[in-house]
Amino acid sequence: MKITFLGTGVGIPQAGRVQSGLIMEISGKPVLFDCGCGVLGRIQESGYEHTDIETIFLTHLHLDHVGDVLALLKANWLMGKTAMRIFGPKGTKEWFEQMISVYDYLEGRFEVDIVEVEAGESFLLDDPECDCKVSTAPGVHSITSLTYRVEHNGKVVVYAGDTEPCIPVFELADGADLLIHECSFPLNFEMTNHTTPDMFSQMLEKTPLNVKQLYLLHLYPHMQGHEEEALEHIKGNFKGDVRIATDLLKIEV
Numbered sequence: 730m731k732i733t734f735l736g737t738g739v740g741i742p743q744a745g746r747v748q749s750g751l752i753m754e755i756s757g758k759p760v761l762f763d764c765g766c767g768v769l770g771r772i773q774e775s776g777y778e779h780t781d782i783e784t785i786f787l788t789h790l791h792l793d794h795v796g797d798v799l800a801l802l803k804a805n806w807l808m809g810k811t812a813m814r815i816f817g818p819k820g821t822k823e824w825f826e827q828m829i830s831v832y833d834y835l836e837g838r839f840e841v842d843i844v845e846v847e848a849g850e851s852f853l854l855d856d857p858e859c860d861c862k863v864s865t866a867p868g869v870h871s872i873t874s875l876t877y878r879v880e881h882n883g884k885v886v887v888y889a890g891d892t893e894p895c896i897p898v899f900e901l902a903d904g905a906d907l908l909i910h911e912c913s914f915p916l917n918f919e920m921t922n923h924t925t926p927d928m929f930s931q932m933l934e935k936t937p938l939n940v941k942q943l944y945l946l947h948l949y950p951h952m953q954g955h956e957e958e959a960l961e962h963i964k965g966n967f968k969g970d971v972r973i974a975t976d977l978l979k980i981e982v
């Protein structure tokens with residue numbers, strides 16, 4: 730599977746990192762995970778066509794993860810493409826209906842199929858061309874935040890939404906080739922609902938993490954200059970490869 734990180738930042742602007750979003754290429758098709766502000770532009774910069782995106786998975790409904798959904802739909806509509814399927818947590822339908830209702834001129838322009846997903850659910854993507862299983866787990870965040878495990882062609886990629894390090898996410902990631910996890914704040918930063926390197930390490934001491942590769946993202950500006958320190962700290966308790974993701978980085982698992 731090819732992974733393209735589109736946005737590795739958060740709600741506060743910073744050079745080089747837009748808000749959350751990444752593409753997993755599944756059977757040659759780009760599937761978008763989260764679509765925060767700046768992601769639409771990054772799709773273009775990454776070499777993908779925004780009109781090729783037919784499926785979006787939303788981890789949760791915070792603005793830094795959904796801010797460009799409507800902008801993407803409008804861009805597709807301007808190019809003559811109106812269908813989209815959106816998977817998201819409970820509340821996604823209501824969020825979408827309310828958001829679209831304030832733009833009279835866009836109402837009825839798109840055919841959006843919204844599938845609300847419960848944490849713990851497992852399903853096959855019903856695309857005949859793609860053999861892809863998706864499973865979910867709950868994160869620990871201020872609102873419902875899903876982690877997605879995607880299995881395709883014998884490879885497993887897990888994308889954790891905003892969360893503290895927690896057992897359900899570590900268990901869902903068991904055996905994964907790649908875990909993409911947030912690391913919002915630096916070492917010793919007092920925080921709940923998000924992850925710091927020491928919180929991650931403490932979880933690793935309690936629950937071994939059986940994944941080959943770990944990429945960290947969702948970096949607040951507070952993390953600038955503390956990236957290496959974060960990696961070194963986590964390496965003390967993690968045997969696999971751990972790196973910090975950057976916008977427009979492409980990797981293959």
Ligand SMILES: [Zn+2]
Pocket residue numbers: 789791870891
């Ligand atoms: Zn959030």
Ligand SMILES: [Zn+2]
Pocket residue numbers: 739740749791793794891947
């Ligand atoms: Zn966030």
